[in-house]
Amino acid sequence: MEITRAVVLGLAIACAVAYYRRLTGGLPSWGASRKARALGLLPESRQNTSWAAAPGPELEQARAAAADGRWEPAARLLAAAREQRDWARRAYYADAFGSHQAAHPGGWLDAWEAAAGPDDPDVAVVRACATVSLAWHLRGGGWAKDTSREQFASFHGTLDRARRETARAARANPDDPTPYLCEIWTGLGLGCSHEDMRRIWKEVTARAPHHFGAHGAALQYWCAKWRGSEALAVSFAREAAATAPPGSLLAALPLIAWYEHHDSGAEAADFRAPHLLALVDAALEDLAAAPPDHPDTARVRHLLAYFLTRQGRHDAALEQFRLVDGYVDALPWRYWSDPAAAYCRWRDRAVRGSGRH
Structure with a gap:
């Protein structure tokens, strides 16, 4: 979300900076933006907010x-x-x-x-x-x-x-x-x-039985913010992931359930908890087994790019960002008032942490 960068004094500056860090993953890094351009990644102005992929x-x-x-x-x-x-x-x-x-x-x-x-x-x-x-x-x-x-x-x-x-x-x-x-x-x-x-x-x-779009919609229903609870959403996601064949992309569902119920209050260390690392690894394996032309792979790539960045796995995150760059209508970016800005902020954080040049 966008914070107006007006020149203010004292506490107003501190509050605005803290809020911006929490929502976007850090303050602007022009060096990271330059490196992103050098890697062929697109600026915020060229991110399509209507599609998850081309x-x-x-x-x-x-x-x-x-x-x-x-x-x-x-x-x-x-x-x-x-x-x-x-x-x-x-x-x-x-x-x-x-x-x-x-x-x-x-x-x-x-x-x-x-x-x-x-x-x-x-x-x-x-x-x-x-x-x-x-x-x-x-x-x-x-x-x-x-x-x-x-x-x-x-x-x-x-x-x-x-x-x-x-x-x-x-x-x-x-x-x-x-x-x-x-x-x-x-x-x-x-x-x-x-x-x-x-x-x-x-x-x-x-x-x-393993329709990714249908599972994603049903998971929303079972979330606490709609008609269910965290326990119901997690149970639904875990069962779907456990019974699905490799390449179905349904291993991403437990990650979505976690995001929906924990992301807003999570600390940096929470993203590196062993069980969350394991969920990300399972989703990566599932994605690797999916058909290259599966219409929903981009949605999973966006989600993984975010989680991998939060886990400090910047090279792996950048690999996912490269494959979806230019299109940002996906979780988590679509939850923000300015999806393109949120996407570029986290992408550039992955660029900043990556060892690639």
């Missing part, structure tokens, strides 16, 4: 076509993932095309639906994702106390509509877990019971 050229072209009102390239990508039963990629595409803007009437998604019909499985799943995205957009990112009654009414009303869209997408393609991933976010927003979430989860795992 989208492939086919997706870039299809999104550009959609922006021009042409839905056919999006339809081809969704259909190919469905036919290949590549559920991770299908969820990635559905999320990429199912932004809140796509839910507005009169756009390319309406044109696709009119041409393909309401029972087309590909347009139906994008419509479901877009409706969920619109609901969360209408709510806004503020705390409940800062969210108006009108915002909550729009949020809940749109989520009720999302339930119907999700059910339609599930009927259109019964093998697809993606509609149930949408339903997780809907249930989280509407405050569904633990019993209902376990019912949704059973539908997901019957179709894709």
Whole structure:
């Protein structure tokens, strides 16, 4: 988060500096920034805050076509993932095309639906994702106390509509877990019971037992800040990681659970505790076993880059930063008001500590 660097006196300086250190990992180091540039890493101004990694050229072209009102390239990508039963990629595409803007009437998604019909499985799943995205957009990112009654009414009303869209997408393609991933976010927003979430989860795992995106969404539900507790979140994460095959990326879940419940109050030594070192090592091994084209590897790389830096393992952290540099829409950076600044601050800390030149 950004702290205004005005010239102030006495205690104001001390407080601002301490706060900045806690949130960003240290004061600016222009030497580290120069070294980062020498290593080919990008400045803060060139960090993309909409993606966790560079989208492939086919997706870039299809999104550009959609922006021009042409839905056919999006339809081809969704259909190919469905036919290949590549559920991770299908969820990635559905999320990429199912932004809140796509839910507005009169756009390319309406044109696709009119041409393909309401029972087309590909347009139906994008419509479901877009409706969920619109609901969360209408709510806004503020705390409940800062969210108006009108915002909550729009949020809940749109989520009720999302339930119907999700059910339609599930009927259109019964093998697809993606509609149930949408339903997780809907249930989280509407405050569904633990019993209902376990019912949704059973539908997901019957179709894709090791789906990274679905596990990440469900973990949020089980966190203390939403509908669960630290114990429930940790239990969910540990069980998923323990039963998943190598390369599923699910070894990252215990790290996410730890971050969600401990990062804000953690001291430097906490990150170097043996059990946390072991969790990072397990996630690194899992990442190494994942297919190179897995659409979720960048999310894990961002997370590991942060933890490795906090653990003082700067060379290993820098290796991860190199592979995602330029894109910062991932945990933990996305939790900050200025993700690009937070990312560069921690990246440059890894650069500063690294022995590479």
